[in-house]
Amino acid sequence: MEKIDKIIFGDNQFFGINHRSQEKAEELLKRFSDVHNILKVYDDAFSCGIKAVMLNSNDRAEEICQYFRDHKEKYSDIAWYPSVPYPHKYADMVNELGIFPAINEVLFKGNSVGGVLGMIGKGAAAVFTKDAMRMMEMLLDVEFKIYRGLNVKCYFLLNPITDLVLGYNIKDVFEHYCEYVQKKYKVLPGFITLNMPYLKRKLEEWGIDNVVICSTINKAGFNMFPSKEEYEKAIAANDPEKYQLMAMSPLASGSISPKESFDYINSLNLQSVVFGASSKNHIESSVELIKL
Amino acid sequence: MDKVRVGIIGFGRMGLTHYSIINTHPAVEMTAIADTSSMMLNMIKKYLPNVKMFEDYKDLLKSGLVDAVIICTPSILHYEACKLAGENGIAVFCEKPFTTSPEQSLELANMFEQKGLVNQVGYVYRFDVVFNKVKEYLDQNLIGKVSHVNAQFLSATIQSTKPAKGWRSKRENGGGATYEMGSHVFDLMNFFIGKQQKVYGSLLNQVYSESVEDICSAEVQYADGITCSFHVNWSDYTYRKPMLKLDFHGTKGKIQADLYGLKVYLRDENKEHGIPEGWTTTPMNMLPDPTPYYVRGTSFTNQLYAFADAVKESRNTTGCSFRAASETQELIHTIFENNEKQ
Ligand SMILES: NC(=O)c1ccc[n+]([C@@H]2O[C@H](COP(=O)([O-])OP(=O)(O)OC[C@H]3O[C@@H](n4cnc5c(N)ncnc54)[C@H](O)[C@@H]3O)[C@@H](O)[C@H]2O)c1
Numbered sequence: 001m002e003k004i005d006k007i008i009f010g011d012n013q014f015f016g017i018n019h020r021s022q023e024k025a026e027e028l029l030k031r032f033s034d035v036h037n038i039l040k041v042y043d044d045a046f047s048c049g050i051k052a053v054m055l056n057s058n059d060r061a062e063e064i065c066q067y068f069r070d071h072k073e074k075y076s077d078i079a080w081y082p083s084v085p086y087p088h089k090y091a092d093m094v095n096e097l098g099i100f101p102a103i104n105e106v107l108f109k110g111n112s113v114g115g116v117l118g119m120i121g122k123g124a125a126a127v128f129t130k131d132a133m134r135m136m137e138m139l140l141d142v143e144f145k146i147y148r149g150l151n152v153k154c155y156f157l158l159n160p161i162t163d164l165v166l167g168y169n170i171k172d173v174f175e176h177y178c179e180y181v182q183k184k185y186k187v188l189p190g191f192i193t194l195n196m197p198y199l200k201r202k203l204e205e206w207g208i209d210n211v212v213i214c215s216t217i218n219k220a221g222f223n224m225f226p227s228k229e230e231y232e233k234a235i236a237a238n239d240p241e242k243y244q245l246m247a248m249s250p251l252a253s254g255s256i257s258p259k260e261s262f263d264y265i266n267s268l269n270l271q272s273v274v275f276g277a278s279s280k281n282h283i284e285s286s287v288e289l290i291k292l
Numbered sequence: 293m294d295k296v297r298v299g300i301i302g303f304g305r306m307g308l309t310h311y312s313i314i315n316t317h318p319a320v321e322m323t324a325i326a327d328t329s330s331m332m333l334n335m336i337k338k339y340l341p342n343v344k345m346f347e348d349y350k351d352l353l354k355s356g357l358v359d360a361v362i363i364c365t366p367s368i369l370h371y372e373a374c375k376l377a378g379e380n381g382i383a384v385f386c387e388k389p390f391t392t393s394p395e396q397s398l399e400l401a402n403m404f405e406q407k408g409l410v411n412q413v414g415y416v417y418r419f420d421v422v423f424n425k426v427k428e429y430l431d432q433n434l435i436g437k438v439s440h441v442n443a444q445f446l447s448a449t450i451q452s453t454k455p456a457k458g459w460r461s462k463r464e465n466g467g468g469a470t471y472e473m474g475s476h477v478f479d480l481m482n483f484f485i486g487k488q489q490k491v492y493g494s495l496l497n498q499v500y501s502e503s504v505e506d507i508c509s510a511e512v513q514y515a516d517g518i519t520c521s522f523h524v525n526w527s528d529y530t531y532r533k534p535m536l537k538l539d540f541h542g543t544k545g546k547i548q549a550d551l552y553g554l555k556v557y558l559r560d561e562n563k564e565h566g567i568p569e570g571w572t573t574t575p576m577n578m579l580p581d582p583t584p585y586y587v588r589g590t591s592f593t594n595q596l597y598a599f600a601d602a603v604k605e606s607r608n609t610t611g612c613s614f615r616a617a618s619e620t621q622e623l624i625h626t627i628f629e630n631n632e633k634q
Contacts, residue, residue, distance in 0.1 A: 094305065096457075099304075099305075099332065100331050100332075130334070130335075132335050132336070132338075132339070160587075160588070163312075163585075163586060163587050164308070164309065164312045164587055164588075165312070166312075167311070167312025167313055167315050167316050167585065167587060168311065168312055168315060168336075168339070168340070169315060170339045170340070172339060173339075194586040195585055195586055198316070198585060220577070220578075222577045223577075223586075225583050225584070225585060225586040225590075226582070226583065226584045226585065227582060252577065255578065
């Protein structure tokens, strides 16, 4: 399996997500409402030696990607780890329209997916219920379009979707996702989850490997389900040739210092860590502390 | 019971989530789904070969395939679905609000208690890690005798005059800010303090909606002279995420809690609990929240696992019982009546 980058720069800080403080999150949201302030932080991260970016699909992702496409020569060595879908977009549409009309809207309005234009109309979703896998492929194509032309290394499915679908215990969905991403996009398939031991166990049971698994891992055990102990066992027993494990929110604990937090990450059998920070100082000191 | 065979009635947004969660419970076997809309059933039936799909929930309840059901239809249908389940000896987890009338709620509470069937309503905040800590502190009398509570639930859910679709557009069907959001805070007070005694006044107001209310406020009295001011507003555009806030005023101190954590003020140090004088802040992520499987937060999982465990072990649930939910139902209707009298 192609090796993933050891240090990946995340984007939660740009979008008003802060596990420690709501006020801090609001403050950052304001600062980063100007895309130039986001791009500046990326340049800071790259100047600290980071060569990889994880980006969630959201209403800012398109303009960020466009900038990096427009300046491809300057950023030719940066690898991208996008995650899809953009959950709020879907949640709002599903609330407004219902599940199938929302899917219809995503696939057929303003997103002219080649070859299926003839199906526009209310019957389209009904046709696709007969072939749920084809519907999934088309939804993925729509989502992946944001990242066209970038050097993508791995496509992640976001945890709200991964964990919801995982609960259904349907092998086909996971198998099909992985095959599609590998064959059509020639990149690694990835899953973000808050239930890593459960997901890993299922993937093993289904014989699906060559997968990147990203999950919250931190010394305090925050957002690690069912428990930190189960995570540690699963990590220790892992064969990185089959599953590359990536830690996210390594500092989510808040009360634990960066040094202690990263020492914990360094002590585990992990292949990669994704972290976010909004000042150059913090980025620099974090990079120095990570020794995977 | 070795395995609990579970069915879902109403496979919309909540039904989809509940299936995913409960299917991870080691003692649960999913056996049936009922929904009047066949589109979703058609899509998934190929992938769930051991689950029988029904268009009519009555057939599901009479099929003999389930020991327990999770009811997530529009609220107006909860009563008749619960009733038929009870008649067939099936344990019920019913989404909130329980029903759309206090009489129906009471009837179901009596029926399920008489038959000794496990019964639970989806007032999910009872399983929130912060509010459980609050409950613990109140039960330990940490802040002394409570005299007043301020309870608020604010969100930016409704931001246009576009009429709500389907069942959500009518109060009689369980739509509106009081039913959809207020019921959660009313139930939390029931969880913390018990049944209300008197509604002194209530106001329903509109910001955008035409057929339902967007704002609900009420002044309510509980046992031991405790009073509570409720304020619910689902058109508050300053909240990116829903905010449920509770302030307790006691003789020995105060508790302020919301979905992100809690703050305690003590007039004197409490040695027994190791809490100093003055303010102590505990963010949500500092509270242990062991949860077997995470989907859309930890509360939904702990809520459904409590139900499945109760059915498996043939005992009362630790969640919101039909009895408690019928008390909340009564409060909702007293609030409506009180407003109409004005
Ligand atoms: N606990 C919470 O936080 C929470 C949140 C949202 C909704 N709810 C409650 O959950 C319930 C469902 O809400 P939702 O948002 O999932 O609604 P929804 O409209 O998405 O889903 C309702 C489903 O019921 C189906 N249905 C309608 N009539 C039926 C019938 N006769 N038999 C079988 N199925 C039928 C519909 O086809 C639909 O799939 C409501 O009572 C609501 O108040 C609770």
